[in-house]
Amino acid sequence: MDFTTFDKRGYRTVDVRAGYGEWVSTYEDTVEDVMDIALLDRLRVPDWAAVRQAADLGCGTGRTGRWLREHGVASIDGVDLTPEMLDVARRRGAHRSLAEADATDTGLPDATYDLVICSLIDEHLGELPPLYREAFRLARPGGLFAVVSFHPHFIMASGMPTHFTSRSGEDLAITTNLHLISDHVAAALGAGWQLAELREGVVGDEWLAVKPQWERYRGHPVSAAYVWRRT
Numbered sequence: 001m002d003f004t005t006f007d008k009r010g011y012r013t014v015d016v017r018a019g020y021g022e023w024v025s026t027y028e029d030t031v032e033d034v035m036d037i038a039l040l041d042r043l044r045v046p047d048w049a050a051v052r053q054a055a056d057l058g059c060g061t062g063r064t065g066r067w068l069r070e071h072g073v074a075s076i077d078g079v080d081l082t083p084e085m086l087d088v089a090r091r092r093g094a095h096r097s098l099a100e101a102d103a104t105d106t107g108l109p110d111a112t113y114d115l116v117i118c119s120l121i122d123e124h125l126g127e128l129p130p131l132y133r134e135a136f137r138l139a140r141p142g143g144l145f146a147v148v149s150f151h152p153h154f155i156m157a158s159g160m161p162t163h164f165t166s167r168s169g170e171d172l173a174i175t176t177n178l179h180l181i182s183d184h185v186a187a188a189l190g191a192g193w194q195l196a197e198l199r200e201g202v203v204g205d206e207w208l209a210v211k212p213q214w215e216r217y218r219g220h221p222v223s224a225a226y227v228w229r230r231t
């Protein structure tokens with residue numbers, strides 16, 4: 001679904017590499033843990049400490065990787081499209097390996113991972129089936145795929161793309177696509193996954209503590225976490 005119908009900001013849009021290549025210097029100061037980390041904290045299905053090998057697609061600066069390591073995940077291979085984000089992840093040291101690659105064509109080995117995870121990247125993908133197919137290829141039988149997303153309802157209601165403020169002070173959007181929850185379900189089932197868990201994050205006190213200007217969105221779903229199982 002096309003985001004431009006809902007766009008209330010009208011920011012100039014740049015592609016993923018250009019956007020994150022510049023946002024990297026302030027990324028960790030602006031991304032809120034309550035968007036993704038708070039949802040990971042609520043998931044019940046993955047037994048994180050039992051995960052020996054994980055693949056982290058769109059690993060960025062390694063925030064997700066650090067959380068996984070803190071929760072007992074032994075070994076994580078990360079891929080990302082943006083070299084500058086990978087440089088920060090390299091310095092952080094949470095991953096066993098890091099490579100510049102597309103999340104839909106990672107070059108990682110078949111049927112290897114107990115857990116494949118991608119956090120806050122799917123709105124940048126034009127379509128979801130290639131992501132779900134690649135994750136299915138990487139997961140071992142019985143393995144899990146955890147997807148954390150910017151909620152489509154929130155993108156529509158706020159009219160806000162993924163965006164940042166450039167060094168020159170311009171607000172820039174990074175290519176943003178809308179994927180309904182049913183798009184995730186269709187792509188996942190089509191690739192062979194079965195749903196194991198789904199949680200949604202809503203704007204509440206935790207959010208308003210960091211974004212008081214979001215009072216008008218109180219109660220709106222803002223993020224979602226899906227856990228799929230390869231049976």
Ligand SMILES: C[S@@+](CC[C@H](N)C(=O)[O-])C[C@H]1O[C@@H](n2cnc3c(N)ncnc32)[C@H](O)[C@@H]1O
Pocket residue numbers: 016017020031036057058059060061062063064079080081082085101102103104118119120121124125
């Ligand atoms: C919002 S950041 C999330 C990073 C990290 N998962 C986190 O939670 O902080 C999105 C990341 O996805 C990466 N990305 C976007 N599209 C991608 C694609 N098709 N393949 C690989 N990485 C991609 C970007 O380069 C960026 O580092």
